[in-house]
Amino acid sequence: MCGIAGLFHCGTIKPVEPLRIERMTDVLAHRGPDGSGVWTGPGVGLGHRRLSIIDVEGSPQPMASPSGRSIIVFNGEIYNYRELRRELEAAGEIFRTDGDTEVILAAYEQWGTECLRRLNGMFVFAIYDQSKRELFLARDRLGVKPLFLAELSDGSLAFASELKGLLAHPLLRREVDPRAVEDYMAWGYVPDHRSILRGVSKLPAGHWMLLQHDKGVPEPQQYWDISFAGRHKGKPKDLEAELLHHLQQAVTSRMVADVPLGAFLSGGVDSSTVVAFMAEASRQPVKTCSIGFDIASADETSYAQQVAELFATDHNARTVSADQFDAIDTLAGMFDEPFADASALPTWRVCQLARENVTVALSGDGADEAFAGYRRQVFHAHEDRIRGLLPSAIRRNVLGPLGKFYPKADWAPRPLRAKTTLLSLAGSAEQGYARALSVVPPEMRGALYSPDMAHKLGGYRAEDPLLELMAKAPMRSALDQAQYADLKFWLPGDILTKVDRTSMAVSLEAREPLLDHRLVEFAAGLPEGLRVHGSQGKWLLKKSMERYLPKDILYRPKQGFVTPIAEWLRGPLAGKARGIAKSAMLARTEWFDNARLAELAEDHIGGRADHSRLLWQLVMLDRSLARLGIA
Template sequence: MCGIAGLYHLSTPKPVDPARIERMCDAMAHRGPDGHGIWTAPGVGLGHRRLSIIDVAGSPQPMASSDGRVMLVFNGEIYNYRELREELRAGGAMFHTDGDSEVIIAAWQRWGPQCVSRLHGMFAFAIYDLEARSLFLARDRLGVKPLFYAALSDGSLIFASELKGLIAHPLLRREVDPLAIEDYLAWGYVPDHRSILTGVHKLPAGSSLLLRHDRALPAPNQWWDVSFAERRKGRAADLEAELLHLLRQAVSSRMVADVPLGAFLSGGVDSSSVVALMAEASGAPVKTCSIGFDVAGLDETSYADQVARRFATDHRARTVSPDDFDHADDLAAMFDEPFADASALPTWRVCQLARETVTVALSGDGADEALAGYRRHAFQHGEDRLRAILPQSLRGPVFGGLGAIYPKADWAPRPLRAKSTLLALAGSSEQGYARAIGVTPPELRQTLYSPDFLRERGEYRAEQPFEAMMRSAPARSGLDRAQYADLRFWLPGDILTKVDRTSMAVSLEAREPLLDHRLIEFAATLPEGLRLKRGQGKWLMKKAMRRYLPDEILYRQKQGFVTPIADWFRGPLAGAARAISSSTSLARTGWFDTRRLGDIAEAHISGRSDHSRLLWQLLMLDKSLIRLAIV
């Protein structure tokens, strides 16, 4: 795992100052503390920070091809590099290292831009071809590894693994995109189709960019997508066996490392499955770690302990407390852009714990998205059945009217919190799922903004690109479209961003075996009833894992990796909640109705409403703006 950065002149090739590339890389030193390198030529500069995982003593970057015609900087891991190396060697390629970086170079020289389809793994890389004078940027299929880029006023394009790498360049403008504020309030993060800064872009997951001198900046080329349009046929037992084979293959391929390796263990289905398959493939005890909370209703460490004992892992645990809020500034520094998934705090803590003994840790991310494991998938499936029975002309006025007058009963038992369901049923399948996955609904956002900001936002709503993605998805059903949007929109924007930044902040490589693209593609073809049956998500996976895990782990209610921020904002953090409306940089932007923000804080502190997620969003936005020196 590493950090990469570079500069490419789209117009006339000009000399590149190596010190400028070095500053961009130094801003991401946490991503690669084991080594660094800079290479420049007329019109181009490449930089690299290295975290040594495979071929520790070799494979320095930037790396040149044996004939000197190609230069590479690479962040990630290619899990099938050994098989590719043998295939390429049979075709005449020569190799001088034992790592995967040189395999990417040889694959580029053999297959050109199409080489990405041969790579199995997580990656973001840049290849400069000295003969063609072209720069090729690519990102892995699911977006596990990030890549930011921006065009500058001097005709150059800069790129880096993190936004802070771009910010280190003096010509980058630090102007907030107002639509990014709308997106962030809706989702709790800035999705991949936008950046917090105007003019900065994120290369989409499964996409590439081929740049040439004296050519305009092209649009990214999407080279991979997942399709839910086909259905796998066969007996359930045969599909279960195939799924288990893919799970084993995904886990074992990610256990290749020349440094200590372990796993995150929450005690949920996904991480427990990964640990079970690691234990099966390993001759030594698996190193595992977990994070608990000092709020009993949110603590899952007893389940993690149960799995650790079952597989005799070398297990360690730690507790997160309200005192950890003191590290909110550290979180803002990790993410650069505002990021309000409160589980980032315990994720960072578990990464810190893992890094004390290992350099690589396997996570359980991805199975919920691929196999319909979230509660919202069951709700979406049921709501779509009702939408199919009742026409929009009836649902809109009836459910919309009821939803408008139904109280937002945050204090009530879950079955009585019907407002969101009523509003979801009033709209289309896409509108309903946007509500299910969003953080701050459009009606509430409308009341937060100042008149000036509302004029600047115009007709744009954050849900529009999400709903468009669902409508155009290669899919057969509403559940298919929901899962597609999870994989293409929510997963790279939220979950993978969280894991990448928190793990890289402590120089830990996190690997996601359940996001192996072969496993994802297989899961997308499963009949709906093998993904979601009688309200039970991940049905086939749980059935396959019963030979390893007890029903108490497989079938208990999904809890999620959450943080007790609601309690915190009513206790030790009440002062921080009140300050949002008056004494913060955010209050000085002019974007919000500060009186309304104050009312929201008091309603939460008094217990009348639960606005903890919104308060956390506003707090993290404020801290990000300070970090970016915007206000």
């Protein structure tokens, strides 16, 4: 795993100062502490920081092809590079190194941009073709690896693995985009279609760009998308066998490394599945690690220990407590943009724990999105059936007003929390799922904003891009639509961002075998009944793993990587909750109604409502603005 950065002049050719590229990569040293390099040519500069995983002694970057025609900087891993290498050697290519970087170069020179369809991996790379004077930028199918882009005032396009790489360039404007604040307040992160700063964007997952010196910056081109429009035919037992084959291939292909390798183990279905296949393929005990909490209701370490004993792994565990939240500023610095998924803290801690023994760790991320493991996906499918039985006039004129005035009963048992369901049924399927995904619903966000902020937004709502995405989804059902939204919107914006930044902060490479694109494509074609059975998601995955895992692991209620932030903000972190409304940083923005923020904090601390996620969002927004110095 690595960090990359670079500059490319569009519309003109100007010299690129190597020191400028060096400074952009220096701030990414945590992504690659094992080596660095800079290459510049007329109108272009490429920089690299290396974390050595494969071909440790060789494969320095930037790397030139044997002919000198192409130069690459690359962040990620190509899991089928050995197969591609054999194919390319048969076509006459000669290799000087044993790694995957040179294979990408040869694949590009052999097949051009079509090489992307042959690569199986997680990656972002930049290839400068000196013969064509073109820069080829590409990102992996599902967006495991990030790439930030910015058009600068001198006519150049700057790019970097993290926003901090762009911030190292003096021409980057540090002006907040109000729409990004609205996006962040809705979702708890700034999604991939936006950046917290005006003029900064992100190369979308499954896209590439081809830049030329005599033209402006082009629109990204899509080379891959996930489709739910088809359905596999065959007996469940045959599909189960095919699924096990895909799982085995996905895991074992990600066990190739020339450095110590292990796995995150939470004790849930997904990480336990990965560890099961790792143990089957490994001659040595698999190194596993897990993080627990000092609040019993949120702690899963007993399940992780059970799985560790089952597969005789070399297991390490550690506990996270509220007093470790003195690391808030460190967290804010990892993400650059505001990021409020509170599970980032334990994710960072488990990465720290893993890094004590390994350089690469496999995770279970992606199964919920691919196999329908989230409760909200199942509820969305059930709600849509109800929506189809009720006339739109009744939904709009009866359920809508009823939901509006129904009390928000966070304290009540789940069946009595009808407000969200009523409001969801009153709107379209897309609007209902957007409400399920959001942290702060639109009516509550509107009550938080100052009149000036409302004016700046000009009617824009964070839900708009998601509604458009869902309306165009290649799908057959509401369940398909929900999974498509999670794979395209939630996964790269939240889950993969969290894992990338927290793992790279400690120079650990995280690999996600359950996001192998062949496995995801297979899962998307499963009949609905093999994804969801009654209220049970990930049905075929669980049934197929019964030969490996006990049923109390497979079928216990899903807990997820839950952080007890609500209890912390009523206890040891109550002072931070109260401090939100008094924050000088947030007050200077004039985005919010401070009296309303104070009221929300007291309601949460007093136990009258659960505003923990909103309060945590505001804490992280405040700290991010302070770190960036852009308020």
